[in-house]
Amino acid sequence: MIKSADPFSAAEPTGNTMTTLDPNTAGFIDGNPVATFVLDMNHRVVSWNKACEVLTGIPAASLIGTSDQWRAFYPTKRPVMADLILDGMNEADLRYFYQEKFHPSTLIPGACEAEDFFPDFGNGGCWLFFTAAPIRDAEGNVVGAIETLQDFTERRKAEAALRDREALLAQILQSTTVATVVIDQEHQIIHWNKACEALTGQQAESAMVTRDHWRPPSPEGRPFLSDLVLEGKIEDDFHRYFCGDLRQSTLIKGAYETEANWKNDRGEEKWLYLTAAPLISSNGELIGAIETMQDVTERRLAEESLRRSEERYRELSITDAMTQLYNTRHFSAMVGKEIERAERYRRPLTLLIADVDNFKAINDTYGHSEGDRVLVGLAEVIRLSLRSTDSAYRYGGEEFAILMPEVMVRDGAKLAERVRKQFGDRQFEMPDGTVLRSTVSIGVTQFQPGDDTKSLFCRADDGMYQAKRRGKNCVVIVEPPSGP
Structure with missing residues (x-):
């Protein structure tokens, strides 16, 4: 403000004379x-x-x-x-x-x-x-x-251009079919596009300018991936909130991606593919983060179905269809692995070979279908007797094998005796009303250093034949030969 005793001349203008300042x-x-x-x-x-x-x-x-x-x-x-x-x-x-x-x-x-x-x-x-x-x-x-x-024309033009750019960005975010959310430095939502509304069921009006962006995608209060990116400690905190793998983006510096499981308010389970990247200003300041969410539930379900199918086919390829025990092919693979492990770590390994007594007579008298019932019965007894680390196989027609890692031969013989007794107690009613009881002969042996598949199997098999010669329905332990 100009303040003076008389900033204007006292004279009034006359003709071309003008009032002037001091x-x-x-x-x-x-x-x-x-x-x-x-x-x-x-x-x-x-x-x-x-x-x-x-x-x-x-x-x-x-x-x-x-x-x-x-x-x-x-x-x-x-x-x-x-x-x-x-x-x-x-x-x-x-x-x-x-x-x-x-x-x-x-x-x-x-x-x-x-x-x-x-x-x-x-x-x-x-x-x-x-x-x-x-x-x-x-x-x-x-x-x-x-x-x-x-x-202020240039400033106004710059502001208008900025508004146009922001409007264009908002339009781009709204137009994309990928659910996209943007948060600022305070973790508040500043963009929540229509795809986000469709995916989460949460309208933009209820999400904007809030920190509640984990709801409804994560009712338990789990932050978004973009929160962790914004905090700058994603690799430290990721496994506190997410399961699965965290991967660095190969396209954007500082960006990450993962897949997360989410259950919506209706109890529907979805899998989301998440990407999150920092937003950097022109002067290098971190000003927010952007996250995209894609529903990959169908792909995950297809992958899981394929995995189960492959697992099923794998199981079928190594399983005996009648008894549901493992087959000979799988026995050949597993006995070699168990021998290798026992050799390397000097750990015990026991092998049992069991054979149904008088099985040919059963088939000849009652037919093969009834004979199969007897084999299935023995398989059930064996399966119920196993520990979680044991495995059982139908090795031949009426011959079965049991691998018992970490078990000494005497303990293996106890399981063999239990199988023998329980199988002997089973009754099989034949079509003519006859009640059949069957028995089994079992040979038991233990791995010793230097054994291979053949030597270990032959000792257990020899034990089974000794049981046959002793009158059947018994267990015979074959000790490894003593060293020189």
Whole structure:
């Protein structure tokens, strides 16, 4: 604000004479790089500085001493803000001319400021930020008004361009069929697209500007992957909240991806493929994170179905169809592995070979289907007798093998005796009403260093034949031969 005892000359203009400022004050205003003009109490221009000439294109000489200041800004005559200041800054008048674009200055009492577009100003219009304030003398009386103008066109264009870019970004996010969420530095949601609404069932209005973006995807309160990216400690915290593998993106620096299981409010289970990446400003500052979510449930179900199918086929390939024990092919593979493990770690391994007694007579008397029932019965007894680490096989027609890792031969013989007794107690009712009881002969031996599949099997098999020769329905232990 300019404050002097008498900033205007006392003389009234006559002819071509114009009221002028005090030379010192006039020089200050004229040298001001901000476009500035001053009106006296009669609304006449008493100062129109060089910056104002450059901004408006109107020379000071054509306006000094006149009340034509409006010509620089408007096509028809109307007051400028400095005029309204001189008239007492009536709010109704300010609102009439400037609508809601004005507001009182927070710096200068009695001053007002506004920002407006002037379509007839310059080439193609211009945005101006202008302030007007009263000029008071030493006694505080209003003796004039001063107005400053700043061209904000470029800033407005930049703001418009920024809004356009933000609108374009929002449109891109809304248009993509991939569920996308963006959070700011405070973990608050600033974008939640329609695909996100469709996937989660949560509308954008209820998600925006909240930290509740884990609901409904994770009712238990698990953060999103983007939260962990934003915190910068994703590799430390990932396994606190997620199962599965965390992978670094091969496309975006600092981005990660994973697959997570999610159950919605209806109890439906889904698998989501998640990607999260940091958002970096032009000056390298972390300003947020973006996350995408894709429903890969169908793919996961297909993969699981394929896995189960492959597992089933694998089981079928190593399983005897009738007894549901492992078959000879699998026995050949497993006995070699168990021998190798026992050799390497010097651990015990016991092998049992069992054979149904008089099985040919059963087939000849009652038929093969009834004979098969007897084999299935023995398989059931064996299966119920095994530990979780043991495995049983149908090795031949009526011959069975049992591998018992970490078991000494005497303990293996106890299991063999249990199988022998329980099988002997079973009754098989034949079609003619006859009740059949069958027995089994079992040979037992233990691995010794230097054994291979053949030597280990032959000792157990020899034990089974010894049991046959001893009258059948018994268990025979064959100790490994003593060393030299």
